[in-house]
Amino acid sequence: MKNIFQHAFLAVALCLVFPASALAAEVTVYKSPTCGCCKEWVKHLQANGFSVATHDVADIMPYKTANGVPAALGSCHTAKVDGYVIEGHVPASDIKRLLKERPAVRGLAVPGMPVGSPGMEQGARKDRYDVLTFDTQGKTAVYARH
């Protein structure tokens, strides 16, 4: 019986040290050093409460391949958050929803760089775009429309 109590105590202690909200908030971004819209997207995440670690890399393609981002969904930066892959200018609100709902997908992507998506603001122009989920087989589905 002693062991069960020890485990229960440990579980409670860990919950106190690492609240769930703090665990989910760190985003790791891989981008080229010259990418301006990538920086703007990072600012958008930070403004929405995420802490962001940015890595400037000469070639981001290997990061997309290693993270299973289908070639057709590629954008200018690749990020990781709490086990999920985030490709391109995905709004912070959709990332928060992803971390709350935790669907069985590899991650979210906004292919290309639609004008009006977070980090791609150009005055009043806002193009319509979809946020897609993708899985390990490369299967995609619409997660949100903007």
Ligand SMILES: [Cu+2]
């Ligand atoms: Cu971009």
